Amino acid sequence: MAMKANYLFRETGSNLRRNITLTLASIVTVAVSLALFGIALLLRQGVDNATQRWEGGIEFVVFMNADASAAQLQAVADALDASPEVAKITFFDQDKAFEEFKDLFEGTPELIETVQPSDLPTSFRVVPSDTDPDAVEQLASRFETSPGVREVVSAQETIRNIESLTNIASFIVLLGSVFLLAAAAALIFNTIRMAMFARRREIEVMKLVGATNWFIRLPFMVEGMIQGLLGAGVAVGAVFGANWALDRYLSDRNSLQLLESFVVATEDVWRTSFLLLVIGVIVGTLGSAIAVSRFLDV
Numbered sequence: 001m002a003m004k005a006n007y008l009f010r011e012t013g014s015n016l017r018r019n020i021t022l023t024l025a026s027i028v029t030v031a032v033s034l035a036l037f038g039i040a041l042l043l044r045q046g047v048d049n050a051t052q053r054w055e056g057g058i059e060f061v062v063f064m065n066a067d068a069s070a071a072q073l074q075a076v077a078d079a080l081d082a083s084p085e086v087a088k089i090t091f092f093d094q095d096k097a098f099e100e101f102k103d104l105f106e107g108t109p110e111l112i113e114t115v116q117p118s119d120l121p122t123s124f125r126v127v128p129s130d131t132d133p134d135a136v137e138q139l140a141s142r143f144e145t146s147p148g149v150r151e152v153v154s155a156q157e158t159i160r161n162i163e164s165l166t167n168i169a170s171f172i173v174l175l176g177s178v179f180l181l182a183a184a185a186a187l188i189f190n191t192i193r194m195a196m197f198a199r200r201r202e203i204e205v206m207k208l209v210g211a212t213n214w215f216i217r218l219p220f221m222v223e224g225m226i227q228g229l230l231g232a233g234v235a236v237g238a239v240f241g242a243n244w245a246l247d248r249y250l251s252d253r254n255s256l257q258l259l260e261s262f263v264v265a266t267e268d269v270w271r272t273s274f275l276l277l278v279i280g281v282i283v284g285t286l287g288s289a290i291a292v293s294r295f296l297d298v
Contacts, residue, residue, distance in 0.1 A: 022187065022190060022191040022194060023191055023227060025187055026184060026187040026188045026191055026227045026231070026284075027227055027230045027231040027234070028231070028234075029180060029183055029184040029187055029231070030181070030184040030188075030227065030228055030230075030231025030232060030234075030235070030280055030283060030284070031230075031231040031232070031233075031234035031235045031238070032180055032235075033176075033177045033178075033179075033180030033181040033183070033184055033231075033235075034177070034181070034231060034232050034235035034276045034279060034280055035234070035235040035238035035239060035242075036173050036174075036176055036177040036180065037173075037174065037177035037178075037181070037235075037276065037279070038235055038236070038238070038239040038272050038273070038275075038276050039173065039238075039239060039242050040170045040173040040174045040177065041272050041275075042239065042242070042243060042264045042268070042269065042272060043166060043169065043170055043173070044166070044170050045264050045268055045272075046246075046264050047166045059125055059126055059127045059128070060126050060128075060136060060139070060140040060152055060153060060154040061123050061124070061125055061126070061152070061153045062076060062080070062123060062124040062126065062140075062143050062146075062149060062152050063121045063122075063123045063149070063150045063151050063152070063153065064076070064121050064122045064123060064124075064148050064149060064150060065121065065148055065149070065150045066094075066118070066119070066120070066121050066122075068121075068122065068148035068149075069148065072146075072147050072148030073122065073148065075146070075147065075148075076124060076143065076146055076148065076149065077089070077091065077124065079142075079143070079146065080124060080126060080143075083139070084129070085128055085129055085130060085135070085139050086126055086127070086128060086129065086139070087127045087128060087129040088126070088127040089124055089125070089126055089127075090124070090125040090126075091122070091123075091124055091125075092122060092123045092124075092125060093122050094117040094118060094120050094121075094122055095117050097117070097120040097121065097122065097123065098115070098116075098117040098120055101115060101120060121150055126139075126140075133160075136154060137154055140152045140154045181279075181283055184228075184231065184283055184287075185283050185286065185287040186287070187287075188224045188227055188228065188283070188284055188287035188288055188291075189287045189288070189290060189291045190291075191223075191224075191227070192220050192223065192224055192287070192288045192291035192292060193291050196220060196291070196292070217289075217292045220288055220291070220292050221285055221288045221289055221292060223288060224284040224285055224286075224287050224288025224289070224291075225281055225284045225285045225288065226284070227284045228280040228281050228282070228283045228284020228285065228287075229277065229280055229281055229284065230280075231280055231284075232276045232277045232279065232280025232281070233277070233280075235276050235280070236273040236276055236277065239269065239272060239273060239276065240269060240273070243264055243269050
């Protein structure tokens with residue numbers, strides 16, 4: 001028995017309307033689960049981007065005491081300059097440190113008004129020639145006890161903490177999205193089962209007049225596929241919205257310049273979106289196919 005396209009669309013639409021509550025529940029569950037999955041993927045991509053940027057120019061900062069003498073400043077500068085492990089040194093005097101402070105906190109002018117250049121320490125920004133984390137930490141530790149040095153701050157510890165926290169957060173979000181995807185498949189499964197139960201007499205008549213197995217199955221499978229696709233479409237919108245919000249948030253705050261590389265490129269967002277659409281279709285089709293195979297005795 002041949003199947004016409006208008007019959008397929010009519011039957012699919014009828015099934016979707018007949019179980020509108022379960023259909024909406026399935027779509028929402030697919031959307032939430034895939035949105036979480038997509039955001040977790042973008043979060044990991046952002047961390048990879050930021051880590052690569054930082055690892056390409058890892059630096060540590062030697063902060064001097066505010067009352068450090070000229071001789072102490074010169075001694076640290078000479079030691080850094082003489083080290084073959086140092087590729088570049090940038091000295092920030094108090095005026096330059098104050099300009100940086102104003103850039104970092106331009107959104108809080110009341111704080112800027114309470115600080116004077118003399119309140120800020122001078123510092124040496126150091127770019128090592130060897131960006132291996134252990135080598136950076138070992139080099140930075142040599143200057144911690146130098147006279148006039150207040151503290152030495154390395155970016156590596158911050159990077160490791162961010163990577164650790166992000167990996168944990170991504171794992172939790174991915175785990176949650178997997179459970180929600182399973183719940184979505186179960187909802188689609190139940191929706192198809194209810195649709196088949198409501199049309200059980202019609203299905204019996206179709207079998208008696210010679211309808212093939214696929215003629216009966218296909219509208220139900222298309223119904224599940226549409227539910228998965230609609231849910232994935234909502235998730236794609238959520239992923240694009242989340243990436244846009246992060247981009248806007250970081251671009252409006254100069255104090256987060258280190259985090260600018262967390263923004264994911266548009267092509268990466270499109271790739272993630274395509275993956276979400278594929279997963280949505282697979283989950284919807286698979287859930288409906290299992291329901292049809294289990295509850296249709298053909």
